[in-house]
Amino acid sequence: MLQRTEATPNKDSLKFKPSGKQVMENGGTVEFLTKKESLNSPLASTLFNIQGVQSVFFGPDFISITKDEDQPWQLMKPDIYSSIMDFFSTGKPILIEGGYQSPKDTIVLETDSEEVAMIKELLDTRIRPTIQEDGGDIEYCGFENGIVKLKLRGACRTCDSSVITLKNGIENMMMHYIPEIKGVEQVLDEMEELGNKEFKKLESKLEKKAV
Known part of the structure; x- marks a missing residue:
């Protein structure tokens, strides 16, 4: 192969x-x-x-x-x-059966506003394919007070240019197509906030305590 x-x-x-x-x-x-x-x-x-x-x-x-x-x-x-x-x-499956659920972040729900539905469509059709070309993905996390909350995944998660990607690329595109959007905010998980190295140290300590 x-x-x-x-x-x-x-x-x-x-x-x-x-x-x-x-x-x-x-x-x-x-x-x-x-x-x-x-x-x-x-x-x-x-x-x-x-x-x-x-x-x-x-x-x-x-x-x-x-x-x-x-x-x-x-x-x-x-x-x-x-x-x-x-x-x-x-020839085995890449994931254990039952161990994975398909992403549902951009599925348009009946309760979604017109703006949220447009955001999800824009993410799926225009933004996500481009992000995947760079070895990553993007997850929709919410829309509140004109701010779209997004989480970068894969190669884009720890990329030095991630903030530039969000602000100069994604934010500008979203504001162009959806006037109600005032900005884009990156959502960080606990590991990113601690920093990858600090997280590894913490994880190691917890494993030692468990033993």
Whole structure:
């Protein structure tokens, strides 16, 4: 099975594309930020065993891997290629049955206002495809007082240019098509607020206490 890699705007993230293989069905995406989360996926779990792997993101036809900044790609790539090739040769599903739910953040609900419905449509048709080209995804988290709340995922999550992407790209586009929007705000989860390295230290301490 041929594989190729594609660079992303994030120097610590790469897209791995297994030729002729669909990674996620129906255009779905899923992200694993810790080894514990990866237990829902045999492939993600194997990738987390490779030194330096920080997070794993499955897109429709690609796998984005984000590494620790001090770990060189040239040492990691052979193990990543091998793990992906070995997994797809088994023919097993990439996710354990029942361990994943398709994203529902952009499904238009009956209770959604006209503005929210337009935001979701714009995300799905114009913004999400572009973000996925960069090895990531974007999640709709709410619309309040004219502010759209969004969460970046995959390679875009830890990218240095993520704020520029949100403000100069996504915000400008949304404000152009939907005048009611006053701005875009990035939603950070607990891990991002602590910082990846601090989170790893905290996780290690908790695991030691559990033992």
